[in-house]
Amino acid sequence: MDDRQFFIIVQGLFEKSDSIGYDAVFEYKILCEIYGRSRVRIFAEQFDQKVYPGIPIDPVATLKENFEKNANAVIIYHYCDGWPFLDEFLMASLGNFVVRWHNNTPPWFYGATHRRSVERSTKGFRTILKFIENPGIRFWVNSNFTLKQLQVLGADPARAAVVYPGSRFLETQHGKLPAIVESMSSISVAAENRPVRLLFVSRVVAHKGHRHVLMFAGELQRALDREVSVTFLGRDDPATTLKSDLSALGKSEGVEVLLRGEVSEDDLYSAYRQADLFVCFSEHEGFGMPIFEAMRVGLPVLCLGRTALRELMRVHPFMLDDLDFSKAIAATRLLANEASRSDVLKIQSSLLETYTSQVIVRQLKAALAGIHGPWSSTLVDAAGIETRSADIRAQIAANMIDTHSSSTPPGEIADNFVTVYDIESYESLLGGARGLDTLPPHEAPADHLTLSHREFVTSHGTMLDEGIAFSANAANKNPPHVIYGPYEKFVRGYFSADFEFEAEDNGDGGVELDLDVLAEGVRPVSRRKVTVRSIRAGPPPRLLFPIVKDGTVVEFRVRVSRRGNGNLIFKGVTIRNMRQTVASLRDREAIPLRRLPWFKFGAPVGSLLGGIPPLAKKHFARGDQMRDGGRWSDAAEAYAAGLSYYPAAFPYFIQLGNCLKEAKRYEESEKAYQQALTLKPDDQDAHLQIARLYRMWDRPEEFNFHLLKAARVNRTTAEALAELGEEGANAVFISKLVPN
Incomplete structure (x- = not known):
């Protein structure tokens, strides 16, 4: 008999439009139906019972004592981008743990606008790597795409199961929609005496494609010679200027932009009811919940086939392989034809059969039974749906016109997964801003700082408390750099870098190391060969290098160029500002x-x-x-x-x-x-x-x-x-x- 208990943990249950919080509650309800309410509990650090009435939420501060009393409980941790209290608890404890991962946004989407978001993204992926290293932790992911991302990071897919996220728009009882949603299933085509109303629902952040939607709206307005209005619903990120940027872009494109922010559930339903087309040009989605919400209320959807959307939207005829505005405009024109619009909605209805509460229940039961790996499902009347979709695509192709647009912004490469090397690179970049750009120019004795070995990356070494240990005989022919990093930004000036090593006394003194200083990862600004013999005998080997341009990212590298027996420890690099030193150098006095x-x-x-x-x-x-x-x-x-x-x-x-x-x-x-x-x-x-x-x-x-x-x-x-x-x-x- 399965007598397990379940502890569901989520950091916050207080926001009215938090998809992660709602998924945790949705999961709680399903597990209660399967196992009984007494065997399922939900914990949160911050929560508001008014947002989730009828859900008994326990403070997370009581988790430890509850777990000690129920050591066999299954802990399901809804992971966002890092929660040190829970992360450390999971990795230090023995138990039955599941990390519910909704995917993390890659750091490159934030790099140009918001350092803090880059830090959170990078730390989030780093914690996932730590979870992967713990063989006792399993994963529930929200799509096959996220499963693949987990695998790219090094996880065995046999430790992960696909469980779709919950939504308020799923069938609730007896397979039927809530009444308010059911009544929206026949939205009429926009009358020509009012604007075409486009809708997108998402957080207002860089990778969601808001700019793409506005630029499409401008092209659509010019092609139709008819006003277009765009409504954006979703929480704004106050740390960026994206919201004001969108307002400015809307003015330049000549389209109406309505940035409504977070709205109530009723207002969200109304927005779906009033829109003519849901447009999602997001460049990274772990699942894409709003698209399914739109389809469930009978709203046609136009989307970019990126990441999880390509997997979940399958044969949808309005899914674009690329940001092709000509194709998007031709698809929008078809909605004026009642038969074509009806075909699109029938295809959407078939796609919805792959995402229901019953499907999620089957996925949860399979995951709890230890059945892991990708999730596969088939469409009802798949052949008929594919034929109908092909017909619509043919109509789109036949009605395409050249928009002559040259202003489409660049997009991310489809399914560009985050790798361990991406994480290491962004960590190194974020390690800067510790004073290299403010070193005092005329205080030579104190005019230095040390970059710890922990700020570097190693390909063949071992990170220890005292340094990075590496073998002088470990590298293969044409060896890569054993140590590299930490990608510091320098101001224009003249610097020295002292490479700190320890070499064992009985090692081969003829071992030779190549030390390099590179600017922007490609241009050598200084290089030097040193032997282990010279490292033992003298001060740390020094490289002097000039920096031409403020903000230049500098990288330090170590490579074994002549192998031999012995081991070394790299302890870091000490940087000195040499402006004072250079100014004080004088030619030696002439000898008679x-x-x-x-x-x-x-x-x-x-x-x-x-x-x-x-x-x-x-x-x-x-x-x-x-x-x-x-x-x-x-x-x-x-x-x-x-x-x-x-x-x-x-x-x-x-x-x-x-x-x-x-x-x-x-x-x-x-x-x-x-x-x-x-x-x-x-x-x-x-x-x-x-x-x-x-x-x-x-x-x-x-x-x-x-x-x-x-x-x-x-x-x-x-x-x-x-x-x-x-x-x-x-x-x-x-x-x-x-x-x-």
């Missing part, structure tokens, strides 16, 4: 010529007057000859000899530095370039050459500094800008960052 190691001959320093002495010319010519033959050390010795006779020969200090650099005698090369800069502190070529030395020498701070000085001295120098371009900067950055 007699202290330089190349002056071996003891020759007297020649006069600076009267041109280059003959002996100096002789040594410089010999140096040129040795240089052309690639004999770098011999060439350097010859140039040094010539300079001892004529130390004012600036070009030969550059040549001396170049030859010593090629011979990998970096310290001596540095001194030669410094002497050149003593003679000509603002010479662009001298700064370029010493910058190249510092790059070979793995001294990125000095490398970037001298490149910046070279560009400041001569901004039009193609070679300097090309060099900077290799490091990700450009002329715009240089011209704005470094003053004349």
Whole structure:
């Protein structure tokens, strides 16, 4: 005997048009009919008994004690976008849990207008991922589309059942509609002496397609040469400007826009009664309740076949594959023909047979019996319905006219499911705004912040409390980045990034890591190779990078480029604002010529007057000859000899530095370039050459500094800008960052 008890939990039962709240109550009523009222309870954090008269609602604060007394109770949690109290309770407790998921709106619909909505969406999907990780939790989803979304996130469909949501418009007793709805089933075609009345019912949020409806209304009004009025019913989101945007769009399209907000149940019925056509161009629906409400009262429906609507509307002839206003207008024209309109309503009536209270009861019983996976149902007289629908589609195609519209807004790709990578990306983007754009410019000791390892994403590592652990031998051929993120927004400036690692002492010191800094995910602004040996021996490896444009999103990456045995822990990245540091860098003081190691001959320093002495010319010519033959050390010795006779020969200090650099005698090369800069502190070529030395020498701070000085001295120098371009900067950055 099935003696189970059921605890239905929903966060709010106080709003008059809350589909999730009503679904919980609808489910409560069905379970009471099946199991008896004494074995079913409903809990809510906020509730208003006046909104749900006759439903005994328990405060959720009593849930824990009730569950302790009834540990075998089935908990059915109506999940929205995150409720920490319940989420933690479910994941920490052992029991028979069902997450009733109505789908979540993808974060990309909110990205341009409302950060908080992006946060809620992303957190909502993250919690679903945590539920998926808990093998004891099952799911009841509202459509096959939502089941597929759950599967895309990693859930086994054998843990989920499809249970359609409840509606006040479903049959209540003996398979009949409530009287007020039954009386609406024969709405007449609009008389030509009044506007065509379009209706859409939904929350006023970005993805519901309100703008699409208004733009269609404008095209329809022009095509029919007749006034069109659009009524929107549904709660507005005060955090966005969408409501005022719709009013402005209605004026520009020349159509009447009535934004009524939330209305009572009676007013909702009246709106359906008075409308001529229900238009839904929503780009994301987990089920699409208002469409079924409209069909149930006999109102023709025009919809965009996206997400769950494509599955549920099936053969409806007014379902559009794309936002094709020409096809939508042709479909609307057919409603003036009584026979065509009657055929549309007959098809809608057949579709309604797939969504009744009896269907939901069968779905609930199947779910409670452990029967999971997609839900399938067949239409009564499916062949006849398909033939009738095909005839109507043919009539639509025959009556289409070109609207010449070029203003249709872009739409989301159909069935573009949210993936784990989408969630990770949006989490990383949301992790910004912690101070990178407000770092003080002249307080170097405190001018930094640390991005914790927890703000990064790893593909081959393991997230630990102390860092992200990864093996130096785990990556395959052509390995991806082991660590990436956290997609911070930077202001224009000059920054350093210290990559914090720990490497085990007995690991292979020859393991090599590639460290990258990328702007907007594609453009490298700095990169460096480091070995485990250098990580153990020195300070954290540092990358210096310029940012050209305010608001640039920066990403930091780590990749194992040379594998070996050993393990590492990535602890995060410390960012420093280098404006103070760059401003304070100065060329080192020149070393007296007699202290330089190349002056071996003891020759007297020649006069600076009267041109280059003959002996100096002789040594410089010999140096040129040795240089052309690639004999770098011999060439350097010859140039040094010539300079001892004529130390004012600036070009030969550059040549001396170049030859010593090629011979990998970096310290001596540095001194030669410094002497050149003593003679000509603002010479662009001298700064370029010493910058190249510092790059070979793995001294990125000095490398970037001298490149910046070279560009400041001569901004039009193609070679300097090309060099900077290799490091990700450009002329715009240089011209704005470094003053004349």
